[in-house]
Amino acid sequence: MIDALEQGNPKTGKPYDLSSMYFMGSSAALFSPALKERFLELLPNCMITDSIGSSETGFSGIGVVQKGQAHVGAPTVKIDASTDVIDEDGTPLQPGDGKVGLLARKGHIPIGTTTTKRKRRRRSASTTACGTPSRATTRRSRPTAR
Numbered sequence: 792m793i794d795a796l797e798q799g800n801p802k803t804g805k806p807y808d809l810s811s812m813y814f815m816g817s818s819a820a821l822f823s824p825a826l827k828e829r830f831l832e833l834l835p836n837c838m839i840t841d842s843i844g845s846s847e848t849g850f851s852g853i854g855v856v857q858k859g860q861a862h863v864g865a866p867t868v869k870i871d872a873s874t875d876v877i878d879e880d881g882t883p884l885q886p887g888d889g890k891v892g893l894l895a896r897k898g899h900i901p902i903g904t905t906t907t908k909r910k911r912r913r914r915s916a917s918t919t920a921c922g923t924p925s926r927a928t929t930r931r932s933r934p935t936a937r
Contacts, residue, residue: 809833809834814838814840815837815838816839816840817841817842818842822839822841824862824863827862831856832858837857837858838856839856840856841855841866841868843868848874851871851873851896852868852869852870852871854866854868854869873896874894874895875894876894876895877892881895
């Protein structure tokens with residue numbers, strides 16, 4: 792998409808009018824820092840959001856990037872009240888401790904998100920007091936202040 796926007800309209804040879812574009816969402820396949828930079832160069836008044844979540848757990852967190860803000864490496868997102876970052880043993884990690892953990896959903900996960908009894912048993916065995924690790928979320932995360 793960014794290539795086409797940078798090249799402009801192939802029929803007229805003119806740039807697209809992007810003056811009314813103020814917001815762009817990045818989810819599922821999050822934009823790399825380099826790609827965000829290209830979008831923000833082309834759209835300096837635009838905000839880009841990084842949204843994380845999974846089919847099993849729904850929305851888990853969001854971050855906003857604007858031109859002039861540092862955005863290096865993995866996105867930094869504000870998690871929602873039902874999301875935690877836990878270690879391999881299921882213990883919640885504290886913001887700022889520098890440790891990398893797994894995203895976990897507190898509370899209930901809808902029935903039917905896992906298709907076999909064996910998978911459900913394995914998932915139930917990993918349930919902790921703070922929540923169930925999202926099996927769809929494989930990225931490691933650092934907790935940040937809420």
